[in-house]
Amino acid sequence: MTSFLERAALHQTRFRTPGVHPDARGVVLGQKGLVLFPSLDRVVAFFRAYGDEGSLDEILPSLVIQRVVSALKTREIVVTLAAESSYRMDRVAAVARLAGGDVFTGTQRHFVKYRDATSPLGYDIAEVVEAKADLVVHHDAYRQAYNVEREVPFRDLVLKLSPYRLPPTERSSANRFFATAETGIGHALVGYLFRWRSKARVAIAEWPSASAFDERPRRLHLFDIEDAAPRIVTLLRSLPGVTVFEPLGRSFGVELGFKHPISLESCQSLFPESTLTLFRGDGQVVSVDPLPPFAPVRTLVRTPMSVDGATEAQAAEGIGTTESVTVPLRLAPTIQPARNVLATVIPASQREFLAKLLYVMPPRALESVQLAVGRESLYLVDPNGVDGVPLGRFFCEVAHRIYVPTGMTLVPAVQPAVLEDMLASQRGNHIFFEADGAPPRVVPSQAFSPLSRSILRELAGVVVHADMPGREDPALPLLSYGPELRFPLWGAPGREETNADPALKLGSGGSR
Amino acid sequence: MTEPRALQAAYDALVVDFLAPLLDGREVRLGPPIAPGCASYFAQTRSGSVEADHVIFEALHRGASEIARVETLRWPSMGLLAMAAAMYDVLFVTDPQLDRVFARAARTTVREWAEGWLHLVGVPSTRGEALARHVLVERFGSLRRKDVVVKNWAYTYRFFGRHVPANVVALPRLRFVRQEETIRSLDAILVRDGDVELARLELPALVRAIASRSPVTELLGAPSNQAFRFSAASLAVLSDRAIRGAVAGHLLKDEWRAVSVLGTALVDPTLLAQPMLLAIAVQLLLEMHLVCALDGRAHAPSTRDLVDAGAIRYAALLVATFDDDRAVKELSVFDDDHRVLLMRRAEAFRPRVPRQAMAEMQGLLAAALAAEPAFLPS
Numbered sequence: 084m085t086s087f088l089e090r091a092a093l094h095q096t097r098f099r100t101p102g103v104h105p106d107a108r109g110v111v112l113g114q115k116g117l118v119l120f121p122s123l124d125r126v127v128a129f130f131r132a133y134g135d136e137g138s139l140d141e142i143l144p145s146l147v148i149q150r151v152v153s154a155l156k157t158r159e160i161v162v163t164l165a166a167e168s169s170y171r172m173d174r175v176a177a178v179a180r181l182a183g184g185d186v187f188t189g190t191q192r193h194f195v196k197y198r199d200a201t202s203p204l205g206y207d208i209a210e211v212v213e214a215k216a217d218l219v220v221h222h223d224a225y226r227q228a229y230n231v232e233r234e235v236p237f238r239d240l241v242l243k244l245s246p247y248r249l250p251p252t253e254r255s256s257a258n259r260f261f262a263t264a265e266t267g268i269g270h271a272l273v274g275y276l277f278r279w280r281s282k283a284r285v286a287i288a289e290w291p292s293a294s295a296f297d298e299r300p301r302r303l304h305l306f307d308i309e310d311a312a313p314r315i316v317t318l319l320r321s322l323p324g325v326t327v328f329e330p331l332g333r334s335f336g337v338e339l340g341f342k343h344p345i346s347l348e349s350c351q352s353l354f355p356e357s358t359l360t361l362f363r364g365d366g367q368v369v370s371v372d373p374l375p376p377f378a379p380v381r382t383l384v385r386t387p388m389s390v391d392g393a394t395e396a397q398a399a400e401g402i403g404t405t406e407s408v409t410v411p412l413r414l415a416p417t418i419q420p421a422r423n424v425l426a427t428v429i430p431a432s433q434r435e436f437l438a439k440l441l442y443v444m445p446p447r448a449l450e451s452v453q454l455a456v457g458r459e460s461l462y463l464v465d466p467n468g469v470d471g472v473p474l475g476r477f478f479c480e481v482a483h484r485i486y487v488p489t490g491m492t493l494v495p496a497v498q499p500a501v502l503e504d505m506l507a508s509q510r511g512n513h514i515f516f517e518a519d520g521a522p523p524r525v526v527p528s529q530a531f532s533p534l535s536r537s538i539l540r541e542l543a544g545v546v547v548h549a550d551m552p553g554r555e556d557p558a559l560p561l562l563s564y565g566p567e568l569r570f571p572l573w574g575a576p577g578r579e580e581t582n583a584d585p586a587l588k589l590g591s592g593g594s595r
Numbered sequence: 596m597t598e599p600r601a602l603q604a605a606y607d608a609l610v611v612d613f614l615a616p617l618l619d620g621r622e623v624r625l626g627p628p629i630a631p632g633c634a635s636y637f638a639q640t641r642s643g644s645v646e647a648d649h650v651i652f653e654a655l656h657r658g659a660s661e662i663a664r665v666e667t668l669r670w671p672s673m674g675l676l677a678m679a680a681a682m683y684d685v686l687f688v689t690d691p692q693l694d695r696v697f698a699r700a701a702r703t704t705v706r707e708w709a710e711g712w713l714h715l716v717g718v719p720s721t722r723g724e725a726l727a728r729h730v731l732v733e734r735f736g737s738l739r740r741k742d743v744v745v746k747n748w749a750y751t752y753r754f755f756g757r758h759v760p761a762n763v764v765a766l767p768r769l770r771f772v773r774q775e776e777t778i779r780s781l782d783a784i785l786v787r788d789g790d791v792e793l794a795r796l797e798l799p800a801l802v803r804a805i806a807s808r809s810p811v812t813e814l815l816g817a818p819s820n821q822a823f824r825f826s827a828a829s830l831a832v833l834s835d836r837a838i839r840g841a842v843a844g845h846l847l848k849d850e851w852r853a854v855s856v857l858g859t860a861l862v863d864p865t866l867l868a869q870p871m872l873l874a875i876a877v878q879l880l881l882e883m884h885l886v887c888a889l890d891g892r893a894h895a896p897s898t899r900d901l902v903d904a905g906a907i908r909y910a911a912l913l914v915a916t917f918d919d920d921r922a923v924k925e926l927s928v929f930d931d932d933h934r935v936l937l938m939r940r941a942e943a944f945r946p947r948v949p950r951q952a953m954a955e956m957q958g959l960l961a962a963a964l965a966a967e968p969a970f971l972p973s
Contacts, residue, residue, distance in 0.1 A: 121932045121936075560623050565625050575629070577602065
């Protein structure tokens with residue numbers, strides 16, 4: 084304990100520190116809490132930790148971030164907030180210490196170190212010093228006076244931070260998305276979303292020109308998409324000029340696949356509901372204020388119109404109200420060349436042949452071929468074409484994951500979409516129509532796995548130890564004299580050459 | 596003129612039988628003494644044993660790398676050879692068998708030869724050379740000698756640093772043979788009780804002179820040397836950033852004892868007269884502050900620490916650094932975190948530093964900054 088501070092005692096009511104008093108628990112507390120950080124990144128770490136565990140909204144009304152400078156011209160960051168209670172301050176102190184900050188409490192200029200394990204009731208100043216400064220902090224290891232250089236608004240801090248990329252495993256699967264699109268691609272997107280019956284709304288956001296040389300104000304299409312299929316989201320993300328955002332609250336969001344350093348959900352009061360703030364992964368912020376009106380995409384799609392009245396005429400003749408007719412779906416031979424030969428069904432008896440074939444298959448085929456092992460047959464599927472496997476009966480894909488034998492076709496010749504709708508209950512699984520007229524076989528998609536992994540036996544590695552070899556310090560040397568001589572200097576080398584060459588005095592032996 | 600064959604034999608005795616076992620921790624064997632007249636030949640020749648050269652290089656490199664990063668070092672080098680020859684001759688003089696008629700005079704001659712070898716050793720000019728010398732001196736200091744006294748029923752034999760012949764200890768039961776072995780350190784070898792002639796030769800002073808040819812040893816041994824002063828050689832090696840960092844880290848093992856000596860050496864009049872050299876000494880002390888603060892070794896200084904003028908100067912130097920605008924500007928190269936740590940250390944010192952010491956260090960720092968503006972450790 085140094086002489087800067089004294090420990091507060093239980094029931095102590097008078098303190099030298101101006102503006103502090105004991106609270107109900109006896110902890111020394113001022114009206115404000117102050118956290119001193121050496122740099123801005125520590126401040127961000129503090130808000131990240133605080134926001135992840137609790138709500139920043141509760142401290143935002145009284146939160147002030149200031150950059151201060153000491154008499155020695157070192158700059159530090161001070162975060163001031165209403166202390167309110169020692170419970171709140173305990174939580175602030177715990178998080179601040181984690182982030183490398185020092186915590187103080189006080190009311191106006193003088194702030195004394197907040198309580199810690201050494202002094203559970205807090206501290207009092209040993210002596211008040213007069214300093215011409217905006218604030219003076221009293222720590223048990225130092226005492227420092229600071230002048231406020233400038234204030235850093237918390238909203239500005241949040242807007243300046245760049246989101247970081249999330250690993251795929253941590254990405255959430257939201258149902259609602261915001262998307263921004265450049266005006267050139269916006270109308271095409273409206274049509275696309277309408278065609279796939281997406282529940283989407285669209286608006287146009289406009290910003291004034293940044294400079295007098297811009298031709299026109301900047302415009303963006305804003306989409307609010309609900310229940311979007313994953314493929315639509317994937318497509319949108321891959322389109323240049325389109326950015327997809329995941330909404331975190333009602334009026335703010337972060338680009339899909341990214342996360343803002345500070346937990347934005349915990350500081351919703353920063354984003355009024357009449358605005359929309361979107362954080363892009365490259366650090367840019369799209370701020371729309373005020374929010375423009377949104378309209379459903381179906382109201383904006385360009386509908387072709389006919390003027391000959393044909394639609395009304397057809398309705399008048401009663402077309403479209405026919406009786407229902409059902410016919411069975413059958414396989415029939417066809418002379419059409421085989422297309423999309425993506426699967427082969429190999430009898431289980433030829434399994435050994437398949438195993439031998441593995442040794443000659445190219446790596447690319449091994450990588451893409453999927454295998455499902457059934458009781459009677461092996462099912463091989465390769466999205467790139469299975470022609471390279473000269474085994475079994477080949478199948479063509481006539482609709483998504485629906486296969487018929489090569490040289491045959493389904494009659495009636497229905498559209499693939501109709502087939503998919505008919506087999507909607509098996510969506511995702513692979514369906515094989517057999518030539519013998521038996522009902523189609525359904526192979527669950529989970530049964531398929533990469534061919535190499537299904538066939539190869541497990542590998543067992545032998546652990547090789549590569550630790551650093553043991554190193555021993557050399558032993559202490561032992562002195563041993565030579566044989567005893569009657570005249571020790573007789574025959575001593577160099578005795579006749581009395582003077583050494585002065586040029587040899589080079590220290591590092593550069594003469595060698 | 597000595598025959599080349601004899602000179603080569605002397606070189607091999609020095610390198611193969613003395614230096615390689617000394618560095619490798621084996622038995623060091625001494626032959627006839629070596630006069631400095633051999634230096635011209637030694638500068639041109641090579642050892643006949645590749646293995647001995649390999650052992651020496653590896654031991655020097657390994658020992659040097661433990662202190663500071665070193666790419667390579669030069670072996671053989673004349674500086675190291677001359678130091679080794681001086682050590683060789685000093686050890687030759689310690690042979691108790693020389694304390695007899697016709698041999699005593701040889702001691703004085705060989706001592707002069709050792710001094711002659713030392714005159715050939717200059718200031719190390721590379722980092723590797725400086726570190727290698729330290730390794731050599733350190734190994735020399737760890738040398739021991741086994742003294743054996745053999746007694747039987749009739750006689751007593753003494754074998755100091757020599758092997759006991761088999762016939763002396765034969766039939767131990769019949770002849771009541773008893774052996775006493777004593778391991779003596781180098782200090783005990785250099786001064787033997789009752790040997791006035793050996794004491795007159797002042798071998799410890801000669802060994803200190805050998806050690807003084809290794810500036811790194813001189814610096815690392817500063818905490819235990821109250822008479823320490825910054826020599827030209829030690830300041831020359833301190834101008835190397837890697838060695839300076841290594842020395843600072845080593846001295847911080849006993850920070851306040853070291854700075855007590857270094858703080859006193861800082862105001863040596865000969866040093867103050869040369870601001871360029873003063874700047875290097877100041878760099879060392881500031882580097883110690885920096886390493887101490889950033890490694891988290893710092894603790895709140897107590898009155899117990901700042902007991903003498905040297906320690907107070909050390910503390911005042913850091914405070915004065917933060918009071919000097921030019922130095923503060925130099926400090927801006929550090930991260931905010933690091934600068935704040937240093938600043939807090941300075942603020943902790945400030946109340947305990949007398950005004951007079953502050954003024955002294957401010958003047959000293961100004962002189963150092965004027966001589967070397969970009970002097971702060973980075």
